[in-house]
Amino acid sequence: DAGITQSPRHKVTETGTPVTLRCHQTENHRYMYWYRQDPGHGLRLIHYSYGVKDTDKGEVSDGYSVSRSKTEDFLLTLESATSSQTSVYFCATQSGTSGYTFGSGTRLTVV
């Protein structure tokens, strides 16, 4: 969807390094979410935001932090990447009665 972009699309990083993934939306949505997708687990919520500077944890938040300093950007940071954080990460916004809109995903590999 043109209204939500994730960067980078692919990243390979080393264990122990910090990594930041960016989600950018142009639709002025209040709610934004970070999910990870792993085989056998489906989509699991990491963190979400319900407004600027308002964030909360999801079900798999350990090892991750987020920030939302402006409406359009929601950043996901892995403070010290581990191999268990190798995954595909999806950002989503909540768009009224139409359901979530997802970004294209970021494939992260931690070696």
Place this chain on the structure above:
Amino acid sequence: ILNVEQSPQSLHVQEGDSTNFTCSFPSSNFYALHWYRWETAKSPEALFVMTLNGDEKKKGRISATLNTKEGYSYLYIKGSQPEDSATYLCAFLDSGGSNYKLTFGKGTLLTVNP
């Protein structure tokens, strides 16, 4: 953690077959049930958002029904086509769930053979 189950896990059908899958979710504290279609190498796209018991939604050859009292929803595809091949996700939102946090099932992978 809310339990959202989808069955079957995967399904192979022939072109032209009609098929259906199930999503089960907690029958208490219901707020909404979403269905998404997720093609390989793309991101999930919303199909339906269902909020009322007895709801039926339709989009082309795809339809869905909702039973909130017993906690299940069915997704139907009539006359499957190869382009229907995708993973179909359901997601549950409970009434205590402010901030619209969805809990997703693991999906049903549909493969339609030409």
